[in-house]
Amino acid sequence: MILGPKLSKKFVEIMDDTQVQQCGIDLRVGSIYRIEGEGVLDYSNEKRKLPSYRKIFSSENDIKISLDRGIYLIKVADKIKIPEDMAALVYPRSSLLRMGCTLYTAVHDPGYEGYPEYLLNVMNPITIYRYARVAQILFIRSSGVVGTYSGIYQKR
Numbered sequence: 001m002i003l004g005p006k007l008s009k010k011f012v013e014i015m016d017d018t019q020v021q022q023c024g025i026d027l028r029v030g031s032i033y034r035i036e037g038e039g040v041l042d043y044s045n046e047k048r049k050l051p052s053y054r055k056i057f058s059s060e061n062d063i064k065i066s067l068d069r070g071i072y073l074i075k076v077a078d079k080i081k082i083p084e085d086m087a088a089l090v091y092p093r094s095s096l097l098r099m100g101c102t103l104y105t106a107v108h109d110p111g112y113e114g115y116p117e118y119l120l121n122v123m124n125p126i127t128i129y130r131y132a133r134v135a136q137i138l139f140i141r142s143s144g145v146v147g148t149y150s151g152i153y154q155k156r
């Protein structure tokens, strides 16, 4: 079952009710990075290596950024905390899609806490203002959960 925002509001540190949607909570842009260099991914994570990220925008310090076509990493400005019996899914805002851009997102695990990062694909140039709402998070109550998230992205 997807939780409505009356309940899920407790799990996102939002700025104000503009972020509250009918079924989920909008997430704001925090920082944007260029991805530089190669990543390495294996089965056990022994060889896992993230590429380098060069920060090109921060909602704290900058007013707006114009992005050319390309791939960027985006870190959200809102801290989220997933309860131990829930997972969360994040979708791009449809306005972002209508502008020719999208976010690629993965599963948010039970117990995860932090400022998530998503892949931003700019297929048509876009200007993004500080703290623009770019995504929407949906919380899903989950049964039969095995443990809670404690990987390298916890509390980042």
Ligand SMILES: O=c1ccn([C@H]2C[C@H](O)[C@@H](COP(=O)(O)OP(=O)(O)OP(=O)(O)O)O2)c(=O)[nH]1
Residues within 6 Å of the ligand: 045, 104, 105, 106, 107, 108, 109, 110, 112, 115, 116, 117, 118, 149, 150, 151, 152, 153
């Ligand atoms: O698009 C996403 C999806 C999830 N997360 C956060 C929440 C999630 O709980 C955590 C780890 O995600 P996942 O388990 O998919 O990462 P992994 O690559 O398997 O890392 P680990 O080995 O730490 O599990 O990262 C993001 O920042 N971005």
